[in-house]
Amino acid sequence: xxxxxxxxxxxxxxxxxxxxxxxxxxxxxxxxxxxxxxxxxxxxxxxxxxxxxxxxxxxxxxxxxxxxxxxxxxxxxxxxxxxxxxxxxxxxxxxxxxxxxxxxxxxxxxxxxxxxxxxxxxxxxxxxxxxxxxxxxxxxxxxxxxxxxxxxxxxxxxxxxxxxxxxxxxxxxxxxxxxxxxxxxxxxxxxxxxx
Numbered sequence: 001x002x003x004x005x006x007x008x009x010x011x012x013x014x015x016x017x018x019x020x021x022x023x024x025x026x027x028x029x030x031x032x033x034x035x036x037x038x039x040x041x042x043x044x045x046x047x048x049x050x051x052x053x054x055x056x057x058x059x060x061x062x063x064x065x066x067x068x069x070x071x072x073x074x075x076x077x078x079x080x081x082x083x084x085x086x087x088x089x090x091x092x093x094x095x096x097x098x099x100x101x102x103x104x105x106x107x108x109x110x111x112x113x114x115x116x117x118x119x120x121x122x123x124x125x126x127x128x129x130x131x132x133x134x135x136x137x138x139x140x141x142x143x144x145x146x147x148x149x150x151x152x153x154x155x156x157x158x159x160x161x162x163x164x165x166x167x168x169x170x171x172x173x174x175x176x177x178x179x180x181x182x183x184x185x186x187x188x189x190x191x192x193x194x195x
Contacts, residue, residue: 001098010023
């Protein structure tokens with residue numbers, strides 16, 4: 001059986017017993033883990049479903065790649081920079097293909113929904129409390145009506161004052177194009193011949 005897995009942004013074709021070098025993974029030599037990002041799986045020429053499929057792997061060693069020299073130069077500018085880099089890798093061995101993912105998350109969600117159901121009776125009590133303040137507020141609503149009219153009148157007056165300068169700014173901004181358009185639209189009167 002084989003599988004194509006993705007780890008570290010790269011894809012690898014693996015089979016049980018294979019040893020591959022991948023981008024650095026957390027862990028020490030001897031640790032085991034599952035690769036859950038399985039893109040394709042098959043046995044010979046038959047393809048298998050990848051839903052819930054995992055690939056078990058074991059870390060053999062943490063290692064570094066060969067040194068790469070990074071050299072930058074800009075000629076005639078006395079600019080030279082030299083640096084070295086060794087990429088960190090993890091050597092892993094594929095133990096088995098075909099384990100299924102644990103579905104514990106699906107079991108915890110229904111329990112959480114069951115806990116939220118007792119909150120519904122509390123919502124039924126809330127409208128009864130809301131009705132009592134509404135009755136108290138009704139007599140004072142008449143007294144507040146003239147105060148609201150004055151407040152809205154005061155609020156509208158400054159808004160009108162602010163709006164007028166905005167129109168003036170807009171008209172000065174558009175004045176030049178408007179004048180140019182007016183000059184083009186009005187035909188010039190023929191000049192009178194001088195005597």
